[in-house]
Amino acid sequence: MTGQRDLLTEYKEEKGPSVTFGGNGKGFTRGFGVLSNGTTTFRRVAYVDGLKHNLLSISQLCDKDYEVRFTKKACSVLNEKGKLALSGHRRENVYVIDMDSTITENLCFLSKASSDVNWLWHKRLSHLNFKTLNSLSSKELVSGLPQHSYAKESLCSACEKGKQTKASFKTKQVSSVTSPLQLLHMDLFGPVNIQSIAGKKYTLVIVDEYSRYTWVIFLRCKSDTPEELISFVKKMEVLNNLTVRSIRSDHGTEFKNSSLNNFFKNKGISHNFSSVRTPQQNGVAERRNRTIIEAARSMLSDSHLPTQFWAEAVNTVCFTQNRSLIIKRFGKTAYELFVGRKPSISFLHIFGCQCFILNNRDQLGKFDPKADDGIFLGYSSISKAYKVFNKRRQTVEETIHRN
Template identity: 40%
Template sequence: MTSNLKLLCNFVEIFLGTVRFGNDQFVPILGYGDFVQGNVTINRVYYVEGLNQNLFSVGQFCDADLEATPTQAWLWHRRLSHLNFDYINLLSKKEIVIGLPKLKYVKDQLCSSYELSKAKRSSFKLKDVPSSKGRLNLLHMDLCGLIRVASINGKKYIMVIVDDYSRYTWTLFLHSKDETPEVLKDFLMMIQRNLQAPVITVLTNRGTEFLNKTLNAFFKEEGIEH
């Protein structure tokens, strides 16, 4: 409330009742306007004649459901690990977070991080011509593990081998990573013998389980490119 009409913008002259002071004096409220001080605007400030000082109600101000600025809203959204705005308002209302202003937080746009997390990569174009011209020409393989839960036989590693031409997949189980060279050698010898077809190229992630002296010598002997 103020008695200085010059401080109020957009003044509306209307009788809104009376105000009772501590000395039991009743004073009429003759209108209201907006008080502007720099970047701060307080709406609906009452005009009361005869006041010696401007009066400000902290309780009414806190209960006015004021909105945070977009900068404030998104700042707290990031500070709280991109928390939903409904939960931010709940935390503010119940004063659970120290330092969180008691304001209304409004989402005025989509979160850029949320949009990025939901984005999808374009699919790879399908090949008109296969990379390989026959079965076993090209094998893709990888070793998965260490798996937390062992198999019935106590094995915690899985080697997956895919034939590029037929997409046929083999799955081999290993106790440990260092079994890879011998298991792979036995598999390649067996599959070439059974299918009567040579393995020409092997593609791996070139980890130490595939890139070692044992397999290097075997690939060289069999004429397999790695």
Template identity: 45%
Template sequence: LIEIVLFIVDSGYSKHMMGNLKLLINFVEKFLETVKFRNDQIAPILRYGDLVQGAVTIKRVYYVKGLNHNLFSFGQFCDADLEVTFRKSTCFIRDLKGNDLLTGSRGTNLYSITLQDTISPNPICLMAKATSSQAWLWHRRLSHLNFNTINLLSKNDILVGLPKLKFIKDHLCSSCELGKAKRKYFHSKLTPSSKRRLHLLHMDLCGPMRVASINGKRYVLVIVDDYSRYTWTHFLWSKDETPEVLIDFLRLVQGGLQAQVRVVRTDKSTEFLNQTLHAYFA
């Protein structure tokens, strides 16, 4: 026996609906809203699922108990970026590239689509589109993952908890823009900052290091001569030793090279801005 599933294309309903629970899979138990029939009877929508018929998969079809006809929502197709076209005797559901996904016929004043008659060499998946807030929420939850990959995870049901919706990128993510931004390179100086050795010294104190040296020292004082790029490295037990070690270094290097240190450039931290060094440089 071949079961023929007939859907009426309706512009008055906001969601796809049907009354046959046996045809739906991947249920989500959730109260959404209520539906009012023509006889004023009200029925709640307590769940929705996916309708699979052959090569066709319709996502997010609402189950309404007591509904005698299956309804395709004109609006839900449009929200999924699909085109719904009506002719005198037929109707078409197309993607944005103009490919026919579903074809229906007209009987009296109703347009209907029979899923059993739909023949396609490739699987067709009609997914409801996620709202903008849903799309960007999952974009952030997944560490700013690109939307093509998010849709792939959703379509193949790879990630637990990710709703089976079509996620649309409707604007640029400011965090992604900053993350991909590149800083412009500084242009090379035409004239060097220093004219000779020891004219300008750069220095910084690093630490405390997680791994101590052989002698148990966890701080490193690095001094670089701007003119020659020559580098000196001193290991310290604590940052309090910086003024004493620096003064001894300056006396030693100035005497050995017979040159005077003119400028010292630091990050202005407390190990360099203190009374001991202030008195020495005064």
């Protein structure tokens, strides 16, 4: 039984027996759900309102054909095949089992990745943290990633410069939506002090509540927000055959205006606002802003590219994080939750790396170079192609012909 509702999946409200606490207080069973760490799953775990500790019943474990062993300092739970399912340690007169640590211990069965492979995939996935990288590998949530144990052997100077922080917002514990596009969180950041190559200074970040799938839209000025947002909502509804029901944002004039009010009224979309000067209430979008900006800053620092490439870095971060960040409630990536299939990441490359682009525009002589020098800038959002900066032409091109 547990007193933390957010630990349970497949939760169903159901009245159960009351539980008497040590101080003669009582808690009531509100429902039952499933508790899992990826390798061991307990079904029909009771949610008891007011319970301050998570409790495992030894008798019920034995009834399920588990074998429980105790020593002076530790305990272990073996499954019906005799393999270790859970382990714990003694704390005074109580044996404590950490289900999260059991997941980490399973990684010892994987071969350790070399230092070069460690940092290669860390950079390919937009400086992704190693805990998530190991989860992607061990649980086979993506294809194309070598199955190794990845370890942070030293500090990444680019991450230290890009992600240094004092504190973070608390994550949202409970979600009330059951499918994508029911609720969209959004926020605008900018103006960036240096325009992007395309002349943009603002970025509209949109996050789906259910899947946490994220989109970024680059704007020249704040007044472009209503037009871009209306176009985005129409496009998403047609492409996914789903309906946007609610939108959450702050009180910025880019979101609170007559154009959007009329559009939402005609579509039957409810528009919720966070309280004034309380960005925590728009925490989903605010935290995603921070995650994207920190990763983009790290990538620019690592690639030594000028700041004018910030929009390309942000777009690449959004692309890779949709395919790599794991949504804790479901144990899946945002891409899989939104699209319905596991993402492939075998084609990813390091942002800012040197490359060569096939020159198929000019009429070349017999011995003229066939390729131009380029800088890899990410992935196209409208076609199956890479975005590359052509050094000779000084333009950003989309091409599949690169080495």
